[in-house]
Amino acid sequence: MSRTFARLGWVRTLKFKIVAMAVVTGVLSALVTTQLVLFTTQANIQHMLIQGESDDVERTAALLGSKIDMLRDALKAVARQAPAPLWDDPVAMQHYLASNQGLNALFESVLAARPDGAMLARMAKDQISTDLPNIGDRAYFQQALRTDQPVLSDPLVARVANTPVVIIAISSQAPDSQVVGVMAGVLRLQSSNLFSEVTRTVHTKGSRVLIMDRAGVLLAHTNPAQLLGPAAEEPGLMDVFNRWHAVGSPIDTTGAATLSQGHLVAMAGIPDSDWTLVRLTPLAAALQPVDAAQATAWKAAGGVGLLVAVLAGAVAWRLTRPISVLRARATKMLLEDGSSTEGWPRDGGEIGQLALAFQQVVEQRQQKQGETQALLVQLEAVLDHAEVGIAFTRNGHFELVSRQFCQIFQFNKQRVIGKPTRLMYPSVEAYQALSERAHPAFMQHGAFDGEVQLARVTGELFWAHMRGRAVMPGDRSQGTIWTVEDITASREHRERLAWTSSHDSLTGLVNRPAFEELLTRSTERAGTEPFCAMFVDLDHFKQVNDSGGHAAGDALLRDVAHILAAQVRQADTVARLGGDEFAILLRGCPLEQALEVGEKLRSAVVAYRLLWEGQSFGVSASIGLVAVDASYASATEVMRAADAACYAAKEQGRNAVVVFDPQAPESLLGVL
Numbered sequence: 047m048s049r050t051f052a053r054l055g056w057v058r059t060l061k062f063k064i065v066a067m068a069v070v071t072g073v074l075s076a077l078v079t080t081q082l083v084l085f086t087t088q089a090n091i092q093h094m095l096i097q098g099e100s101d102d103v104e105r106t107a108a109l110l111g112s113k114i115d116m117l118r119d120a121l122k123a124v125a126r127q128a129p130a131p132l133w134d135d136p137v138a139m140q141h142y143l144a145s146n147q148g149l150n151a152l153f154e155s156v157l158a159a160r161p162d163g164a165m166l167a168r169m170a171k172d173q174i175s176t177d178l179p180n181i182g183d184r185a186y187f188q189q190a191l192r193t194d195q196p197v198l199s200d201p202l203v204a205r206v207a208n209t210p211v212v213i214i215a216i217s218s219q220a221p222d223s224q225v226v227g228v229m230a231g232v233l234r235l236q237s238s239n240l241f242s243e244v245t246r247t248v249h250t251k252g253s254r255v256l257i258m259d260r261a262g263v264l265l266a267h268t269n270p271a272q273l274l275g276p277a278a279e280e281p282g283l284m285d286v287f288n289r290w291h292a293v294g295s296p297i298d299t300t301g302a303a304t305l306s307q308g309h310l311v312a313m314a315g316i317p318d319s320d321w322t323l324v325r326l327t328p329l330a331a332a333l334q335p336v337d338a339a340q341a342t343a344w345k346a347a348g349g350v351g352l353l354v355a356v357l358a359g360a361v362a363w364r365l366t367r368p369i370s371v372l373r374a375r376a377t378k379m380l381l382e383d384g385s386s387t388e389g390w391p392r393d394g395g396e397i398g399q400l401a402l403a404f405q406q407v408v409e410q411r412q413q414k415q416g417e418t419q420a421l422l423v424q425l426e427a428v429l430d431h432a433e434v435g436i437a438f439t440r441n442g443h444f445e446l447v448s449r450q451f452c453q454i455f456q457f458n459k460q461r462v463i464g465k466p467t468r469l470m471y472p473s474v475e476a477y478q479a480l481s482e483r484a485h486p487a488f489m490q491h492g493a494f495d496g497e498v499q500l501a502r503v504t505g506e507l508f509w510a511h512m513r514g515r516a517v518m519p520g521d522r523s524q525g526t527i528w529t530v531e532d533i534t535a536s537r538e539h540r541e542r543l544a545w546t547s548s549h550d551s552l553t554g555l556v557n558r559p560a561f562e563e564l565l566t567r568s569t570e571r572a573g574t575e576p577f578c579a580m581f582v583d584l585d586h587f588k589q590v591n592d593s594g595g596h597a598a599g600d601a602l603l604r605d606v607a608h609i610l611a612a613q614v615r616q617a618d619t620v621a622r623l624g625g626d627e628f629a630i631l632l633r634g635c636p637l638e639q640a641l642e643v644g645e646k647l648r649s650a651v652v653a654y655r656l657l658w659e660g661q662s663f664g665v666s667a668s669i670g671l672v673a674v675d676a677s678y679a680s681a682t683e684v685m686r687a688a689d690a691a692c693y694a695a696k697e698q699g700r701n702a703v704v705v706f707d708p709q710a711p712e713s714l715l716g717v718l
């Protein structure tokens with residue numbers, strides 16, 4: 047895992063980040079620019095599309111209008127030129143119609159009828175027709191009779207051909223303005239060249255063209271099967287149609303286009319007619335050019351973005367090369383000893399300044415190292431001449447030690463540097479105990495001064511006087527200076543002196559001053575911790591001295607001391623007050639129990655025999671016992687009471703234990 051991170055370390059480099067940023071910025075700027083351009087142009091393109099569509103439909107409608115005009119004019123010319131007698135002569139009329147080739151080419155059929163509706167003649171595609179029905183009931187015929195202008199019929203189904211048609215009709219008048227007949231041209235919607243060009247020409251895939259009248263009847267449609275059907279049902283037209291129909295189906299020759307029901311719907315009224323041209327284009331097809339333009343734009347943006355990214359990346363790579371050189375050279379700088387001016391990047395900008403700064407740092411570091419080295423040599427010389435052991439420690443490790451320090455601990459100077467200071471202590475517990483002692487001292491006084499038991503490398507324990515002082519007061523992280531002095535000998539001497547001053551040299555028991563001190567302290571606490579005290583005086587000891595000599599007396603005193611000490615608890619104290627007098631302090635012992643102890647002592651002493659140079663010596667003990675409580679004001683009082691009880695024991699014949707009665711000190715009771 048860590049190796050993977052190490053391998054991907056270059057990802058975190060400044061160079062990579064700058065190059066990546068340049069690449070991303072290049073791509074993003076290309077994409078954002080494209081998006082902005084498309085966003086602002088899309089609405090314009092759409093508006094232009096709608097405008098173009100409405101203009102186109104308007105132009106087409108105008109064309110259709112002029113075409114209808116042309117048909118009207120043609121029919122009007124033929125009708126007006128027909129001489130009046132023709133209207134009474136069917137054969138002549140037939141000839142007249144047949145002779146007008148142009149008219150026959152324009153219309154599906156051309157007919158002439160008298161004012162009563164009787165058809166005189168009919169030409170259908172250059173053929174004279176014999177089928178001549180009466181058209182007197184036709185609305186367009188009636189309308190034509192009433193005006194001298196051409197009339198355009200509503201769509202209707204031709205009686206003869208049974209197909210949807212529209213008819214242009216015009217009346218013919220005699221010089222006296224009498225209507226002599228009506229001439230009509232039939233235009234078959236299905237095959238008429240009137241609309242076919244318009245409806246068949248599909249500009250956009252999926253678009254439909256239709257022509258409808260005011261009632262919404264389809265006169266022309268891209269699909270001829272829809273003819274005469276309702277325009278309202280045309281997919282995509284319903285909403286627009288309903289709105290148009292609701293305002294009275296105006297024939298507005300100005301083109302208009304709108305987006306509705308997923309279609310681009312363009313409408314324009316055909317001039318001089320009741321008809322409207324409609325073109326429906328599915329939105330997807332209508333906007334296809336916009337989409338195509340967008341796709342092209344995105345592709346171009348992608349290409350430009352890629353190019354910009356590559357260029358930006360390459361430039362950033364080139365520009366950040368000094369950073370890589372600086373990094374590599376700075377890394378090498380940490381490993382080498384001497385200073386070298388080679389390999390640093392030559393750059394006029396910040397990198398060059400950084401490189402120069404690094405070189406200066408290297409030079410300064412070398413200079414400082416030299417100075418530090420010299421200082422260290424001086425320091426070591428000073429340390430090595432000091433009488434006490436000196437060590438400089440930091441974070442629990444040795445950083446500097448003096449010769450004397452190593453001698454005390456028997457450390458190897460070279461090896462101990464960097465090792466934990468715990469090596470000075472006999473155990474982990476001792477190390478922790480010293481830490482707990484030293485910490486508050488450092489906090490309070492900024493220094494530690496105390497006697498500590500330490501251990502040499504060999505494991506040998508010794509007592510040391512340790513002094514520690516933080517290099518920076520209040521901040522031990524900067525290191526601590528320790529001095530260590532081996533005080534084992536002086537401490538033992540001191541302890542020996544202390545023991546001698548408080549113990550009897552013959553028996554090793556506590557001596558009188560020490561016992562009196564103990565008795566004083568115990569009497570002061572007797573109110574809460576009552577105890578018993580005994581005064582023991584050997585009987586006829588003088589005889590031992592006299593018979594066996596002073597040495598025998600000494601031997602007996604030593605043995606008796608051991609016997610007394612063996613009969614009491616560890617917490618109790620047996621003291622020799624002097625001569626053959628002993629005292630015992632029984633801590634926390636009730637009187638009854640103390641009496642038992644006294645009896646045990648008496649029995650043990652009387653049972654003991656000293657064999658000395660062929661002789662046997664024995665003694666007994668007179669014991670005075672006193673139960674000490676708050677009523678005793680001082681140790682002297684206690685001693686006096688015990689002494690009095692002992693005296694009473696002597697008086698009563700020796701080898702006895704007498705309890706001091708504070709109520710009747712004269713007539714002591716409790717003799718055993």
Ligand SMILES: Nc1nc2c(ncn2[C@@H]2O[C@H](COP(=O)(O)OP(=O)(O)OP(=O)(O)O)[C@@H](O)[C@H]2O)c(=O)[nH]1
Pocket residue numbers: 583584585586587588589591595596597598599600624625626
């Ligand atoms: N061997 C020896 N004798 C000592 C020492 N100190 C005192 N004595 C002697 O101990 C004796 C104590 O005297 P006493 O207590 O009067 O003699 P005792 O024979 O025990 O008399 P009672 O107490 O009345 O029974 C004296 O003879 C002292 O010289 C000592 O350190 N060593």
